[in-house]
Amino acid sequence: EKKASIEYMSRIGSAGGKIPLGLKRKVLRVVVTGGAGFVGSHLVDRLMARGDNVIVVDNFFTGRKENVMHHFSNPNFEMIRHDVVEPILLEVDQIYHLACPASPVHYKFNPVKTIISFFLGISIAQYCCLDICLTNVVGTLNMLGLAKRVGARFLLTSTSEVYGDPLQHPQVETYWGNVNPIGVRSCYDEGKRTAETLAMDYHRGANVEVRIARIFNTYGPRMCIDDGRVVSNFVAQALRKEPLTVYGDGKQTRSFQFVSDLVEGLMRLMEGEHVGPFNLGNPGEFTMLELAKVVQETIDPNAKIEFRPNTEDDPHKRKPDITKAKELLGWEPKVALRQGLPLMVKDFRQRVFGDQKQESS
Numbered sequence: 001e002k003k004a005s006i007e008y009m010s011r012i013g014s015a016g017g018k019i020p021l022g023l024k025r026k027v028l029r030v031v032v033t034g035g036a037g038f039v040g041s042h043l044v045d046r047l048m049a050r051g052d053n054v055i056v057v058d059n060f061f062t063g064r065k066e067n068v069m070h071h072f073s074n075p076n077f078e079m080i081r082h083d084v085v086e087p088i089l090l091e092v093d094q095i096y097h098l099a100c101p102a103s104p105v106h107y108k109f110n111p112v113k114t115i116i117s118f119f120l121g122i123s124i125a126q127y128c129c130l131d132i133c134l135t136n137v138v139g140t141l142n143m144l145g146l147a148k149r150v151g152a153r154f155l156l157t158s159t160s161e162v163y164g165d166p167l168q169h170p171q172v173e174t175y176w177g178n179v180n181p182i183g184v185r186s187c188y189d190e191g192k193r194t195a196e197t198l199a200m201d202y203h204r205g206a207n208v209e210v211r212i213a214r215i216f217n218t219y220g221p222r223m224c225i226d227d228g229r230v231v232s233n234f235v236a237q238a239l240r241k242e243p244l245t246v247y248g249d250g251k252q253t254r255s256f257q258f259v260s261d262l263v264e265g266l267m268r269l270m271e272g273e274h275v276g277p278f279n280l281g282n283p284g285e286f287t288m289l290e291l292a293k294v295v296q297e298t299i300d301p302n303a304k305i306e307f308r309p310n311t312e313d314d315p316h317k318r319k320p321d322i323t324k325a326k327e328l329l330g331w332e333p334k335v336a337l338r339q340g341l342p343l344m345v346k347d348f349r350q351r352v353f354g355d356q357k358q359e360s361s
């Protein structure tokens with residue numbers, strides 16, 4: 001393990017840590033899978049600003065070209081349309097592995113997947129799960145194989161969902177979780193748990209330098225408008241003058257992190273000397289009713305609330321314990337929900353009303 005780390009550091013040189021005064025930082029070749037998505041595109045912005053050579057690998061399932069288009073004319077930037085379930089050969093120093101279908105809601109509207117699922121004789125929901133599992137397992141395996149071949153450092157974006165419906169609160173990295181292996185959310189939860197297993201096996205067995213982040217609910221500009229996540233739903237609903245849909249009694253909690261805080265955490269983790277896993281999230285905990293109130297205050301105090309039945313296996317509580325990230329990465333979130341939400345609303349306002357203009361023309 002030490003040998004792999006020394007080899008990696010000698011190749012990366014000053015780019016791997018703090019740069020002594022007067023020395024120039026080596027330009028890194030960085031691949032970001034899922035880089036056209038919400039989190040990935042913000043990460044790409046930071047890496048490009050740092051002067052790295054960035055390759056985005058994305059199949060545009062849930063990502064959008066618009067999220068990275070502003071880099072197209074920069075020679076340091078490359079975009080490859082590719083499904084990570086298929087092998088790929090690249091020569092890079094770092095791999096940020098974010099590719100993962102974010103939400104099955106999308107596939108309801110994808111005619112190709114609807115047809116394929118028809119021919120396979122399975123429901124669209126089954127097909128979505130297959131897709132999520134395949135990307136998490138085979139996609140992660142391919143990226144680990146790539147890291148092994150070229151000696152790159154590999155960062156996995158895992159999730160707080162590995163804790164399932166947690167019996168420990170707040171969640172510490174040493175908690176093994178409470179996941180239903182046969183439930184409707186399992187393809188995502190178990191897929192990410194398997195991805196963590198693979199990463200640790202490649203680390204122990206093949207000396208791959210891995211880093212694991214467990215990301216808690218994140219929001220911000222460029223989030224998908226209609227993928228069914230709660231912050232994007234509430235913001236889009238309030239802007240469209242529709243009622244905010246609160247599932248269940250609305251007393252379940254989540255902790256919401258602004259995307260710039262997450263990106264800072266991911267980069268510190270990649271550059272640091274610790275494998276993890278690390279919780280990356282904002283410890284500020286809100287019930288869904290409290291979140292609805294913040295959205296009302298930010299967008300429309302008259303927005304109505306409508307209760308809907310909750311989804312199966314919905315975690316009751318979620319809040320990260322970030323002691324480990326604070327101590328070992330020197331990281332903690334800076335942007336509170338009431339500060340971050342207006343920044344997201346500005347972006348959503350443009351996209352929601354822009355879309356409507358296009359539809360009506």
Ligand code: NAD
Nearest residue numbers: 034037038039059060061062063083084099100102215218
């Ligand atoms: P996103 O859907 O915006 O981004 C995912 C990207 O991966 C998209 O651009 C999509 O097109 C791409 N992709 C999906 N399957 C692919 C495949 N097979 N091959 C190539 N590209 C593929 O989602 P996000 O919110 O930006 O999430 C990024 C990562 O962070 C994901 O791994 C997600 O599981 C993890 N995460 C996010 C959150 C959150 O709250 N946003 C929380 C926990 C974990």
Ligand code: UDP
Nearest residue numbers: 086087088089090141142143145146148149
């Ligand atoms: N792989 C890849 N790019 C590479 C190296 C490997 O996509 O540059 C894929 C490879 O096709 C395989 C996976 O990563 O499916 C795991 O590779 P590894 O070398 O660990 O396993 P092996 O190929 O020996 O089974």
Ligand code: UDP
Nearest residue numbers: 228229230231233245246247252288311314
């Ligand atoms: N939720 C809600 N209304 C919505 C969408 C989601 O009340 O329109 C609830 C959902 O039941 C869950 C919480 O918000 O309790 C967070 O859901 P999300 O899908 O955003 O994230 P995750 O469940 O993956 O943490």
